[in-house]
Amino acid sequence: MELLQRLTRRQLDALRAVEAEETPTRGAALNGVARRLGVSAPAALEHLGPLERLGLIERRRGKSRVSPRGRGCLTEYGRHHRVAERLFGRFGFSADAACGAAREVDLALSHRTVERLCAAEGHPAVCPHGESIPPCGPRRG
Numbered sequence: 001m002e003l004l005q006r007l008t009r010r011q012l013d014a015l016r017a018v019e020a021e022e023t024p025t026r027g028a029a030l031n032g033v034a035r036r037l038g039v040s041a042p043a044a045l046e047h048l049g050p051l052e053r054l055g056l057i058e059r060r061r062g063k064s065r066v067s068p069r070g071r072g073c074l075t076e077y078g079r080h081h082r083v084a085e086r087l088f089g090r091f092g093f094s095a096d097a098a099c100g101a102a103r104e105v106d107l108a109l110s111h112r113t114v115e116r117l118c119a120a121e122g123h124p125a126v127c128p129h130g131e132s133i134p135p136c137g138p139r140r141g
Contacts, residue, residue, distance in 0.1 A: 002110055002111055003054065003073055004073060004076055004077055004080065004107060004111075005107060005108060005109075005110065006054075007054075007073075007107060008107075009103075009107060010037075010047055011047050011050055011051060012077060012107065013037060013047075014033060014037060014044065014047035014048060014051060015051055015056055015057065015066065015070055015073070015074060016074065017032075017033045017036035017037055017044075018033055018048070018051075018057055018064045018065070018066055018070075019066045019070075019071075019074060020036060021033055021036065022063075022064070022065050022066065026063060027058075027059075027060065027061075027063025027064050027065040028063060028064045028065070029062070029063060030044055030045060030048075030062065030064070033048070033064065048064060051070070052064075054069075055067055055069045055070070056069055056070035056073055057070055075134050076111070076134075077106065077107075078131075078133075078134055079114060079118075079133060079134045080106045080107070080109050080114050081099075081102050081103070081106040081127075082102075082126075082127035082131060082132075082133040082134075083114050083117050083118050083121070083124075083127075083133060084098075084101070084102035084105055084106050084109065084114075084117075085098040085099055085101075085102045085127040085128050085129070086098075086117075086121055086124050086127055086128065086133070087117055087121070088101045088102060089127075089128040090121075093128075094128075095127075095128035095129050098127075098128050099128075099129065115136055118133070118136060119136075123135075123136065
């Protein structure tokens with residue numbers, strides 16, 4: 001099973017929260033991550049432990065940073081999500097509906113399946129919202 005497929009939706013949300021809260025000069029504080037997730041600090045910490053064990057975040061002095069492996073995982077997630085959005089968009093879903101449908105399946109899709117879908121779509125550059133789709137390439141994360 002691929003790394004992205006092993007993550008729960010909540011773990012992915014926690015990884016994205018760390019990315020959003022960290023700055024170039026300091027890591028993300030637990031309270032900021034918890035606030036973004038809408039949970040208590042202890043609950044947020046429960047999601048960060050597995051991310052640290054998987055090497056997706058690094059924790060030091062109570063602050064969290066997304067690791068290079070974690071950044072690769074987030075890039076790969078963006079690719080999975082946006083390719084899935086394109087597919088649902090082709091079936092007549094609005095951009096927002098395509099996004100919702102993509103969230104239902106994006107973590108379950110393998111790298112190989114996403115590459116095949118992307119090729120079948122002619123390697124689109126953007127999703128229905130106009131966000132860029134990371135290019136095909138070797139596995140990330």
